[in-house]
Amino acid sequence: MSGSGSEDEDLAAAWGAALEEEGAQPEEQAAAPLPADAARVLNQAEIDSLLGFEAGPSRDRAESGIERIISAGLVQYERLPMLEIVFDRLVRLMSTTLRNFTSDNVDISIDAMTSLRFGDYLNSIPLPAMLAVFKAEQWDNYGLIVVDSSLIYSIVDVLLGGRRGTAAMRIEGRPYTTIERTLVERLIGVVLGDLRAAFEPLCPVDFRFERLEVNPRFAAISRLSNAAVLGRMRVDMEDRGGRIEVLLPYATLEPVRELLLQQFMGERFGRDSIWETHLAEELRQTEVSLDVVLDEQTMPLSHILRLNVGDSFTLSSPPGAPVRLRCGEVPLFEAQLGRRENRLAVRIERERRRPVMEEGA
Structure with missing residues (x-):
């Protein structure tokens, strides 16, 4: 019993000495100057903290369906x-x-x-x-x-x-x-x-x-x-x-x-x-047919069905009146009808423009 008591006293004394050394260590470290090489480069997190810039919200949290x-x-x-x-x-x-x-x-x-x-x-x-x-x-x-x-x-x-x-x-x-x-x-x-x-x-x-x-x-x-x-x-x-x-x-x-x-x-x-220029050139080379309209009359279909070869009917336009040139249903020019080398010919005098309402339609 005496031997164990002396051992306990020795352990208590050693433990007290260790506590005293540990308590004195921070004061010694605080008093000691920092070495010259103690400076280190700041990491990304420390730089963000110094600038007052925090990271965005964490994505670890599970989002609800509405939030997604x-x-x-x-x-x-x-x-x-x-x-x-x-x-x-x-x-x-x-x-x-x-x-x-x-x-x-x-x-x-x-x-x-x-x-x-x-x-x-x-x-x-x-x-x-x-x-x-x-x-x-x-x-x-x-x-x-x-x-x-x-x-x-x-x-x-x-x-x-x-x-x-x-x-x-x-x-x-x-x-x-x-x-x-x-x-x-x-x-x-x-x-x-x-x-x-x-x-x-x-x-x-x-x-x-x-x-x-x-x-x-x-x-x-x-x-x-x-x-x-x-x-x-x-x-x-x-x-x-x-x-x-x-x-x-x-x-x-x-x-x-x-x-x-x-x-x-x-x-x-x-x-x-390039494509626009080619398309414009090809359109200019396109062949179109022109119709020379001497006169337009309205008559019943039954009268047209009774027409035979050799029948004649009177035109309402007087001799020398201008004729119209059309491409399909589009009026283009007014011209004078004449003859050139045993062939009928027309001489264009002016351009006909469609009315504004017709162009809009």
């Missing part, structure tokens, strides 16, 4: 065939202008074109990014261009003389510098110029750069529940690159909605001038 119907009805919008052609034209134009802008090989492709709610898109923007707000002057509304961080650092690296074949260094967790913002503004100016040229065959419109934002909350150009069209484009510059996203609310496209709904029929955006 409402959500589906708000996302399904009409398809705009001509807008897809405009974005295809934008990709071709940007492939050339960005090569001249960066003096590097640039490959651009469209990842997707989707319709979604504006609020859902703001919640899905990966930060950090730069959001350029621009205004369509003739349409009196706004649009959005989003450049992700990968493309930002790639453009900065290329324009400042970075070596080819090396990936651009990304330094996240800090605000963008003035040089980076200026270079991205130049890139946005190039994209807006190509976007104006892409819409030019459809309708003239000028896109004016408004401002550059890094927080999606400050780039609210539409109501969160409004519909918008999003075009995602991938820009590859050898081992570097990123994404450019162009968002146009349906309210912005409303002035040209009828034009965007038409089908694509050739490079003339809905018209084929």
Whole structure:
């Protein structure tokens, strides 16, 4: 019993010493200065928290049937065939202008074109990014261009003389510098110029750069529940690159909605001038028959049935009266009847136009 009592006392003393050391450890750590290498790069969640931008609602919760119907009805919008052609034209134009802008090989492709709610898109923007707000002057509304961080650092690296074949260094967790913002503004100016040229065959419109934002909350150009069209484009510059996203609310496209709904029929955006010219030339070569009407009379059918070969009847028009030329039931000209080289001939004197009521009918 005496041996076990001494062991219990030793354990109690050791446990008390451990508690004292553990209680003193936070004070020692707080007093000790942080090492120089203790700084670390913020992750995406911490950046969102610093900017006051929280993630969207969780999709883990099971939605009811009514919620699914409402959500589906708000996302399904009409398809705009001509807008897809405009974005295809934008990709071709940007492939050339960005090569001249960066003096590097640039490959651009469209990842997707989707319709979604504006609020859902703001919640899905990966930060950090730069959001350029621009205004369509003739349409009196706004649009959005989003450049992700990968493309930002790639453009900065290329324009400042970075070596080819090396990936651009990304330094996240800090605000963008003035040089980076200026270079991205130049890139946005190039994209807006190509976007104006892409819409030019459809309708003239000028896109004016408004401002550059890094927080999606400050780039609210539409109501969160409004519909918008999003075009995602991938820009590859050898081992570097990123994404450019162009968002146009349906309210912005409303002035040209009828034009965007038409089908694509050739490079003339809905018209084929070659076919129109060929059709016009063939119509001019078409042969038509003309009838010379000397007189028109109304008589009973029984009298017509009694007519025989050699019978004659008197015309109501006097000699030398003008005759009418018709093509089917359409009156064309008035002419004088005469003779030319033992053949009857007519000389056209004036054109006959149908009355307005008859043309409308």
